[in-house]
Amino acid sequence: MGLHNLYRAAVAALLMSAPLLGSAGEAAALYEVYCTQCHGVSGDGNGINAPHMSVQPRDHTDPTEMGTRTDDDLFKVIKHGGKAINKSVLMPAWEHNMTDEQIHALVDHLREMCCSK
Numbered sequence: 238m239g240l241h242n243l244y245r246a247a248v249a250a251l252l253m254s255a256p257l258l259g260s261a262g263e264a265a266a267l268y269e270v271y272c273t274q275c276h277g278v279s280g281d282g283n284g285i286n287a288p289h290m291s292v293q294p295r296d297h298t299d300p301t302e303m304g305t306r307t308d309d310d311l312f313k314v315i316k317h318g319g320k321a322i323n324k325s326v327l328m329p330a331w332e333h334n335m336t337d338e339q340i341h342a343l344v345d346h347l348r349e350m351c352c353s354k
């Protein structure tokens with residue numbers, strides 16, 4: 238099984254184990270499976286891949302940086318990848334892994350991490 242399918246299976250397992258969570262819980266599960274290896278378990282940009290990357294993953298808990306992005310910006314970069322907003326291709330595109338609804342839920346999740354304190 239490829240890494241990609243492994244991720245999908247892990248997400249499916251997480252979602253099935255928490256069927257009543259709704260979209261906030263789903264977004265947290267998606268973030269944990271797809272995003273934390275680069276962005277870190279707490280979203281601070283210190284994922285296990287980060288030390289090996291030439292461009293550092295965004296710190297999603299930084300309200301100063303994240304506060305300057307619109308929801309549309311965040312949606313676009315998650316869906317189409319870093320290249321879509323003239324950033325690093327090291328930020329992957331997720332359009333083939335996620336529905337628009339899931340991406341919107343992730344945008345809300347990012348807002349909670351950066352800006353709701």
Ligand code: HEC
Nearest residue numbers: 271272275292293294295311314315319324325327328329
């Ligand atoms: C393979 C590593 C990697 C993974 C996995 C990854 N990212 Fe990123 N991400 C990056 C890097 C690197 C950047 C910084 C790009 C830059 O500044 O040029 C970034 C930047 C971002 C940004 C900020 C763009 C901006 O405006 O500065 C957002 C939002 C983001 N990622 C969301 C996510 C979400 C949500 C996921 C999971 C679905 C995810 N990323 C998974 C590497 C990754």
